[in-house]
Amino acid sequence: MNNLTEIEDLIKIISKLPGLGPKSAKRIVLKLINNREELIKPMAKILAEVYKNVSRCTICGTLKSNSIECSYSDCNFIDEKFDKICVVENISDQWSIESSNIFKGYFHILGGTISSAGQNNEDLLVSSLAERVKKDKIKEVILATSATVEGQTTAYYIQDSLKNLNIKITKLAQGLPVGGEIESLDDGTLNSAFKNRKTI
Numbered sequence: 001m002n003n004l005t006e007i008e009d010l011i012k013i014i015s016k017l018p019g020l021g022p023k024s025a026k027r028i029v030l031k032l033i034n035n036r037e038e039l040i041k042p043m044a045k046i047l048a049e050v051y052k053n054v055s056r057c058t059i060c061g062t063l064k065s066n067s068i069e070c071s072y073s074d075c076n077f078i079d080e081k082f083d084k085i086c087v088v089e090n091i092s093d094q095w096s097i098e099s100s101n102i103f104k105g106y107f108h109i110l111g112g113t114i115s116s117a118g119q120n121n122e123d124l125l126v127s128s129l130a131e132r133v134k135k136d137k138i139k140e141v142i143l144a145t146s147a148t149v150e151g152q153t154t155a156y157y158i159q160d161s162l163k164n165l166n167i168k169i170t171k172l173a174q175g176l177p178v179g180g181e182i183e184s185l186d187d188g189t190l191n192s193a194f195k196n197r198k199t200i
């Protein structure tokens with residue numbers, strides 16, 4: 001790969017993706033350069049569009065089109081009114097919970113955990129959670145962070161940030177396997193963790 005810094009840079013970027021290392025990154029890049037028209041061209045186009053048009057809402061943390069301003073009033077994206085809000089680390093956790101149909105309510109996506117690498121506490125959407133709780137007259141906040149040290153530290157931090165609000169705070173039940181990330185749980189485990197959630 002003499003002087004092909006583009007390829008080296010691409011391998012470096014792809015190997016940063018979850019579940020991929022330098023070896024699989026090289027395989028992916030090889031596949032890409034062998035399929036310029038079918039893969040590289042449309043991928044470059046859609047990546048540019050996603051970069052330009054999609055971002056995280058700075059209040060609820062969900063993905064939104066940049067053309068829509070996510071104000072407090074339409075932040076929930078749904079007309080139905082709920083009095084529960086489920087706090088998760090990442091949008092993939094929300095997708096898992098939604099697809100298992102165990103929870104009806106709003107979501108709040110923190111955007112990570114407190115001590116995960118490179119994660120600054122200020123990057124987590126914590127203060128906007130309290131604002132939403134007040135504005136939407138939320139009665140219960142369900143902490144659905146992972147059963148990892150970081151996830152539990154984050155849950156404690158959120159609990160502390162909400163302590164002056166007169167609301168019920170619950171946490172998913174112990175049934176959660178230690179080290180379990182919400183997105184990797186099966187529907188049955190998620191269901192029982194929600195059903196048996198404990199007030200903290």
Ligand SMILES: [Zn+2]
Binds near residue numbers: 057076
């Ligand atoms: Zn929002």
